[in-house]
Amino acid sequence: MQKPIATTRSASGIPTGRLAIWWLLASEIVIFGGLLACYLLFRLGHPEWADAAAVTNTAIGATNTFVLLTSSFTAVLAHQAAERGDGKKAARFLVFTIIGACLFLGIKSYEWWYEISHGYTITSNGFWSFYYTAAGLHAAHVIAGAIAMGFVAKDAAQGKELQRVELVGIYWHFVDVVWIFLFPLLYIAK
């Protein structure tokens, strides 16, 4: 179907898609913000959680941070390529980003499997409940982003809907930013 005239207007000076993505991120900020505010309320009131936090594996967390930063980098390179009209190159960079997402999820699964098999489950105590919930919500966003990038890359490879490369990129950087805060909150602060 073709776009309605409404979609092609831009009274605010920002293209429709990008405006929507920013509002989407505003709503995501309050979702993640709410969860992390709850976590902080408990964490600051429960010094004993530091003992549980000490168990988390900083090396794995750091590796995952590195993977996500790199995938963000390829996402922005895809955007650069799309701006220059090179859909094929943009698609290729998006595929790299998707690989980064899969790598991230793979490392995450290994980490969880290791922790669960050592008895640290979501019911172990409050810290672990937040640990799995916050990282799980983030991982769900990683999966959603990877799927969205798959569709965008498919179109971009044929030179269609190139502006969407930027949109999915903004979303992906946001997922990255959330992880940048989750990393110290869950791994480093002990």
Next chain:
Amino acid sequence: MFERLAIQASSFAGDIDGLILLIAVLVGFWFIVAEGMFFWLIWRFRERPDQKSQYITGKEKHLKRWVTIPHALVLVCDVFIIIGAVRVWYDVKQHLPEPDTVIRVEGQQWAWVFQHPGPDNELDTGDDIWTTDDLYVEVDRTYHFRLSSRDVLHNFSVPAFRLKQDAVPGRTITGWFHATSTGTYDIQCAEICGIGHGVMAGRINIQDAETHASWMSENATTTAAQ
């Protein structure tokens, strides 16, 4: 039908009723003025063949006054209400007078468990009296209650006292009351607590000193005997 509205069985019941009355007078005045104005305007400016609608933007100074002045007055009334509310709130919920007796109240699905200190007036000693759903207090004494819950949220509410406080599992909340007249009044649970919420009724029995003493000696001995 409203006989119970008149019952004020605690020292602060009158303050709370006074505050409700103050608010009723202030907002009642505004309510009548606003509704009166509203219906008068509807009647005055109903569609009539000899009356054309006027073009008013709301920027005219002499007309704007009709909105801004009442608006400022609403703010003034708000200040009065805030002062009254905070004063009553401070007395009932923040300020804690010295207790003559401390009792413990625990909510559970779907009953109240009361721990009276017994003749020695101290909790957690051998002569404590435990009751379910019936609280026995002496008139004209200041009581502290330590409120907690065993399972879900409950609310210890004594309408005749104008007293209400949630019982939260894991927390102990301290409150006070000072009964001023003898009698038996309802204790209601005011926080939904499951299918038995509707039967979670208790009674507070306010006794004069003599009756209370004899109740206490009777029950303290039976508990000891068990």
Next chain:
Amino acid sequence: MTEHIDQTAPHDAGEHHDDGHHDVNYAKIYVALLVLLVISILGPELGITWVTLITAFGIALVKATMVINNFMHLKWEKNFIKWALVVSLLFVALFFFGVAPDVMKHDGLRWVNDAAIASVERGIEPPHGEEGEHAAEDGEGEDHAEEGDDTTVEGEGATETVAAAFSAPDAYSATCATCHGPNGGGDGPGAAALDPQPASFATTEFWDGVTRESMVNVIQNGGAAEGLSAAMPAWGALYSDDEIQQIVDYVETFQP
């Protein structure tokens, strides 16, 4: 929000009509991010609290700002977008500070959060895995350990004297009489709300249908454990095995 935008003519929906491309050296920013990442990992290794906080959260802020400004191009975005994002963050902060006096703090004016204080004192117990793998594997065992925690907390709230002075009649009147009635007739104040009705211990039919084991099981694990009404809660967290035996002894005194 949009009032300043003059738009007498409809804008074209060109994909990138305002900003063709930004002259950002993405590779340089990427390298900077990696360097910051390394610092944020090494900083806490020193074990000094303030260094940890600065390197962990200060650097997270710097990294996030770099990503948002350069990768997401917020730097070049219209101001109202920045406002929308900042306002949403401010509301999260508002939530945090509004809730902190009740949730983060464990006591306040006329209230004490016994359970939280107990949980801080209790500390983190070693995971079940440390003591023996089988405990962690066994779901039942895990549940039981958690219910054991309950007991400690309840004990904190009600002070030790209660536990010391356990008496089955007191426990019965505090816990069971609500529904089963003070004399075991199944006619307590809670009974009216229940369907099926709570058991009456004063009938012979009741005693024909139960064994001592089944009664212990119901008190410990709830009515559902024996296929009876789920309204009968599990009291295993509140009473020890021995105490439950005493309660059953007491209930048997109602037997006609």
Next chain:
Amino acid sequence: MAQATTAPVQDTHGHDTHGHHDEGWFKKYFWSTDHKMIAKQYLWTSIFMAVVGGLMAYVFRMQLAFPGIEVPGFGLVSPGEYNALITNHGSIMIFWVAMPMLIAAWGNFLIPLMIGADDMVFPRINRLSFQIFLISAILILASLFVQGGGFGGAWTSYPPLSANPEYNLTGLGASIWLIAVALEFVAFLLGGINFIVTLMNSRAPGMKAYDIPVTVWMIVIASILFMLSVGPLIAGAIMLLFDQTLNTGFYDPARGGDPILWQHLFWFFGHPEVYVVLLPAIGFVIDIIATFARKKLFGYKIMVYTAVATAVLSFFVWAHHQFIAGIDPRMANVFTVTTLLISVPIAELLFVIIATLYGGSIKFTTPMLWALSFVATFLIGGVTGIFLGASGSDIYLHDTYFVLAHFHYTFFPIAIIGGFAAFTYWFPKMFGTMLDETLGKIHFWGTVIPFQFIFIPLFALGLGGQHRRIYNFQNFPELASMQPLRVTATLALIVMILFQLVFFWNLFRSLRSKEKAPMNPWKANTLEWTTPSPPPHGNWPPDQMPKVYRGPYEYSVPDRDTDYWPQNEPS
């Protein structure tokens, strides 16, 4: 204006490669991306849910008035069923009636039409949001029939009662209820983004910020308000769902959690939610009053500013729902001050509406009657709120029927009166026929008068100390004597429900009617009245999209032949 309807707009699908004439039933009524069809889907769903919620009220009101009787059409009400009924009545009326009716249905229908666009900016996301909403509606109804029965922990769903099946005895019902509510939030987040972006980007050429009809402003402010307040609760709902299903301890004090946290999460959303539904209703009322008083709005900008001020202030008042819930008593003072401050912008809004009547020429059509009764009734809800916002008096009134009557005096005007005002006003535009005025007025008086008789007795019961959510007051000796008031309320409810049949008969007649509605039956200014009723696909021919030359409320401008001046008419 009748001649206008005869101008047919033939091929309006210029921008759509395949016409919509030959599509199957499914594609036309279910898979459509047309904002008008999606609006109708929301509208019918919410009307259906309103009937369900109303009948629930009938069942539990019967139980309260005549405890223990076999309610005709339902049977005996057990305490568990009673709790499930009140819980789902509340949830359905707010999440599946007020929000879809006021925001989604009229937002979808009116925003593109009022700002001169042919559709929402993301038609397929729009369709998706309705489908998610429909699934959530089906889930909430299904939750009543699962094993253990529907969730009975009240719409506030406070843990530990809601978190633990051992306490609420409806483990499955509670989880489905929670999932349904969360899905509804997701649907409205998607819909809200669509509304906001449509208004910001797709206004007709020439339409500046202060040329936007107040209804659109209000719906979009409400959408932003919803979006920013619901986030923490979505996170909280995930935590509660894990407590229910995975046995975590987020809200379990025995395991380091805190039940008070949920109350904060809930009311941080729950209070702004009141304004989320209030603002659109006020928008409808303002548009209708301006049209039928033939008056320019008294202070358009004041209206928009106060709406924004209300929205912002509403974030600062949430804990007044928790004064006696175990929060620190010192915090109550802060929230008392903010709560009473919010009366200032709301009073301003009502004053401006009342002032708009001054100097008008008021025509008492059915929509106007609804709009005026909104103001008169909502005022009662507003002033009784002061008793509850003041911490001192809230000690006594909290969780009594006074609260219940108070918020029904706000939500009923908002959802039902506001909903009917909008429905009767825009019905000709949406369906292309007129509603009958006589039947409409019978229905109006038959709804508004019994309403007062339902809830004024409940104010009295609340002052008498009667608490909420109790299925049989005969267990409380002090309350038993007030039974006549309960019977009055129940009888009035039955009368009100019976009068709704008049509405459905009127609706049925008009939908079957062959008589076409004119393009602009009310002689109103806004853009939706410049296209045929009902508007064709695309709203206007692509080459004749409207341009805007003035604000929406230029009624009775001096020195003009007509007393209205459409926004798109070149001067």
